[in-house]
Amino acid sequence: MYILQREPVEYCGSCAKTAKITHAARFQGNKCTLVRELKMIQTSYWLEQGKKNAPRQYAKDRLVMELLRPYFVPGSILELGAGVGQLSSILTGMGFDTTASDVDPEIVEFMQSQRIKSMIVDARHISQCVQTTFDNVLASGITPMINRELGVQALEDTYRSVFEVLNPGGRFIVILGTGYDYKKKFIPIKEHFPIIRKTGFTLLHYFRNQLFPSSLYSKFPKKLLAPMENTVARWIGTRYVLVCQKGLRVEG
Numbered sequence: 001m002y003i004l005q006r007e008p009v010e011y012c013g014s015c016a017k018t019a020k021i022t023h024a025a026r027f028q029g030n031k032c033t034l035v036r037e038l039k040m041i042q043t044s045y046w047l048e049q050g051k052k053n054a055p056r057q058y059a060k061d062r063l064v065m066e067l068l069r070p071y072f073v074p075g076s077i078l079e080l081g082a083g084v085g086q087l088s089s090i091l092t093g094m095g096f097d098t099t100a101s102d103v104d105p106e107i108v109e110f111m112q113s114q115r116i117k118s119m120i121v122d123a124r125h126i127s128q129c130v131q132t133t134f135d136n137v138l139a140s141g142i143t144p145m146i147n148r149e150l151g152v153q154a155l156e157d158t159y160r161s162v163f164e165v166l167n168p169g170g171r172f173i174v175i176l177g178t179g180y181d182y183k184k185k186f187i188p189i190k191e192h193f194p195i196i197r198k199t200g201f202t203l204l205h206y207f208r209n210q211l212f213p214s215s216l217y218s219k220f221p222k223k224l225l226a227p228m229e230n231t232v233a234r235w236i237g238t239r240y241v242l243v244c245q246k247g248l249r250v251e252g
């Protein structure tokens, strides 16, 4: 994701980058003709956001991964659109064989510099990027699953591409935002359901989580927050969790 100084935000359909571009620098049609020029002044937007936000989100991320632990089947996890790789690090610490990934090479370079096992993967074409299959795939707020501008095709391509690389009985855990702003700018959750069915997944669980803004999770004791996250947040939390499964149901 590349960011310049001025609006509007536009999307390049061929390289999956979104950019805030000046009126003088526009993507044309479905082709990103200006990537080379833009590179002169770009910084990786999500890398900067991730570096800034990860420390204050750590306590929340840790709690959420602990709560989601029972929904992963034992074995490997591929995280898509991992940003700075915080969720993958936490899952590795919990004993999962985790591989972080992102479509942005700068982000992957950063994760590798942090010794996080990571690789470049486009969520819409995973099997073109990796030769192996996985027991679980995790995607938290990744661009092709939320960005309205990319269209529902990117969402469907992502579900299909995950289905392809999951082992039978494997799980695809998707975390998405909610809220009015979310509905206006991003693909609403109800548009996921027909695609989940169409691509062959079974939706095992669907609930909300995260009751409070991320930064508050480091201020309150986990003993207080965990029970709230396990109960009331499931109904009125600010995020959705979808647990999809490929093929036969495996309890866990």
Ligand SMILES: C[S@@+](CC[C@H](N)C(=O)[O-])C[C@H]1O[C@@H](n2cnc3c(N)ncnc32)[C@H](O)[C@@H]1O
Binding pocket: 001, 016, 046, 080, 081, 082, 083, 084, 101, 102, 103, 104, 107, 121, 122, 123, 124, 139, 140, 141, 142, 143, 144
């Ligand atoms: C909103 S950030 C989420 C980062 C992280 N998952 C989190 O929860 O903090 C969106 C991420 O999706 C990544 N992304 C964008 N297009 C992608 C694609 N086609 N495949 C995989 N990741 C993509 C971006 O590089 C960025 O890291």
